[in-house]
Amino acid sequence: MKLPNITAIVLTKNESQHLARCLASLDGVVSSILVVDSFSTDDTVDIALKFGATTLSHEWVNYATQFNWAVNQLDGDTEWVLRIDADEYVTRELATQIIKLAGHDLSGINGLVVRRRMRFQGVDIRHGGLFPISVLRIFRFGAGECENRWMDEHIKVTGQVIKLSGEIVDDNLNTLTWWTDKHNRYASREAVDILNLKYQFMPHDSVADLRRGGQAGYKRWLKENVYSHIPPGFRAMLYFVYRYIFRGGFLDGRIGGGFHILQGFWYRYLVDLKVLEVERYCEKKNVDIKVAIDAVLGIQIDGDHQ
Numbered sequence: 001m002k003l004p005n006i007t008a009i010v011l012t013k014n015e016s017q018h019l020a021r022c023l024a025s026l027d028g029v030v031s032s033i034l035v036v037d038s039f040s041t042d043d044t045v046d047i048a049l050k051f052g053a054t055t056l057s058h059e060w061v062n063y064a065t066q067f068n069w070a071v072n073q074l075d076g077d078t079e080w081v082l083r084i085d086a087d088e089y090v091t092r093e094l095a096t097q098i099i100k101l102a103g104h105d106l107s108g109i110n111g112l113v114v115r116r117r118m119r120f121q122g123v124d125i126r127h128g129g130l131f132p133i134s135v136l137r138i139f140r141f142g143a144g145e146c147e148n149r150w151m152d153e154h155i156k157v158t159g160q161v162i163k164l165s166g167e168i169v170d171d172n173l174n175t176l177t178w179w180t181d182k183h184n185r186y187a188s189r190e191a192v193d194i195l196n197l198k199y200q201f202m203p204h205d206s207v208a209d210l211r212r213g214g215q216a217g218y219k220r221w222l223k224e225n226v227y228s229h230i231p232p233g234f235r236a237m238l239y240f241v242y243r244y245i246f247r248g249g250f251l252d253g254r255i256g257g258g259f260h261i262l263q264g265f266w267y268r269y270l271v272d273l274k275v276l277e278v279e280r281y282c283e284k285k286n287v288d289i290k291v292a293i294d295a296v297l298g299i300q301i302d303g304d305h306q
Contacts, residue, residue, distance in 0.1 A: 005079040006030040006098070006138065009070045013038040013060065015086035016047060017173050023051040025089035029098050030082055036070045044086075062189065064153045067146040078141040083155060087172040088116075094166025098138070110159035112138035113214065119171040120259040128249030128260050129242075134215040136161060137168060148205040150299070151189035154216045156207050161214070183267050188297040191274040197228055199289045202301055232272035240265035 008030040012019060023033060033053035037045055038060040048055045058069055071081060084090065090098075094114055101112075115132035118125040125131060136144075136155045144157035172179065196202055206224065207217045227235055240260070243249050249260035274297060281292040290301045 005077070006032075006082050007074055007078050007080070007141075008033045008082040008084055009067065010035045010048075010053075010084055010086050011038070011063065011066050011070065012036070012040060012044050012048070012086050014040045014042045015044050016040075016042040018087040019044055019047045020051070022084060022086050022089050023048070023053065025091075025095065026082075026084070029090060029095045034070060034073065036066060036073075038066070062150050062153075064146045064148050064150075067153075068148070071141075071145065074141065080138055081141050081144070082138050083146075084137065084168060085170070088168050088170050091167045091169060094164060094168065097164045097166045106162075108160055109162055110140040110143040111136050111155070111157040111161035113161050113163045114138070115165065115167045117167045117169050118259075119169060121176065121255050123253065123255045123259075125252055125256055125259055127247060127251045127256070128244065128264065129247040132167070134163065135168070136214075136216065147207060148203065150192040151186055152193070152220075154207045154220075180262070183263070184270065187267060187270040187274055188299060190271045191278065191297060192293060192299055192301070194228060194271065194275050195278060195289060195293065197224060201288075201290050232276055233269060236265055236268040236272055239268060 006029065008026050010019070010022060010033065012035055019035075026033060033048075033051065035045070035048040035053045035055045037048070037055060037057050039057055045055050056070075056073060058066060060066055067083065074081070098112075113134050113136050116135045116137075117131055118133070136157065139155055139157045140159075143159055144155050146155055147153045196204060207220050227239070230238065243264045244257070244260050249264065250257055252260065278289070278292045278296045281287070281296050282289055285292070285295075287295075294300050
């Protein structure tokens with residue numbers, strides 16, 4: 001079976017600054033685009049329609065829930081699915097590689113792994129163990145889905161995958177204030193996943209696999225089996241020293257170094273502080289962990305969103 005029919009899924013909310021760039025990079029690469037919007041108040045939907053995308057609106061819970069809902073809206077003629085965020089774009093190198101796959105037999109292949117490059121305030125992040133990041137972004141329809149997690153979700157597939165050398169570039173153009181606000185919300189979601197490792201209040205869905213999980217599975221295994229057992233706060237410092245010093249994050253310059261400090265230390269320390277805050281609330285109020293998460297983090301854990 002070959003690769004002539006790809007549907008790209010893009011999840012949006014107020015992405016007018018990025019969406020046109022993202023969709024333009026998919027020209028000639030995919031056969032259709034599905035944009036699932038969370039009730040944007042800007043012209044995101046109008047931009048999607050100008051590029052010929054199918055648009056649907058759906059209430060946001062978390063990325064995994066939204067993406068898996070989007071996959072379930074695709075019709076039976078869909079053959080392959082491409083996951084891409086609105087603030088990302090496909091490089092011409094990757095586009096060419098994907099197009100060329102139409103001439104190859106991919107029987108038995110259910111997923112394609114690509115490289116993801118991050119940019120922060122216009123600067124490429126080349127060090128700190130963050131480049132290249134291998135991510136599974138294209139999968140055979142029916143053979144893959146997004147992990148059911150609140151944060152740091154990956155696509156998981158059954159069957160074999162192959163790797164491409166081309167890149168998807170993550171280049172968000174919003175302000176630093178927007179970035180820190182977003183990562184504050186991310187920290188709350190990641191705190192939920194960390195608390196679930198300890199309290200097991202919802203099913204645990206993970207790509208963690210030390211031997212066969214690829215880069216994503218290996219990192220997730222380390223996070224769940226090593227990092228999570230280091231005392232909160234201290235582990236954030238250890239990770240930052242490893243990333244900034246031993247993996248050369250300081251080589252990314254002043255702006256890139258700022259990214260490593262914010263994303264590699266501040267963010268992870270914030271996650272730990274939120275975990276501790278929830279646990280203190282549980283002890284002080286003598287309530288269930290899910291009640292504490294709702295009260296402290298504003299995230300409701302229930303059967304519909306597990």
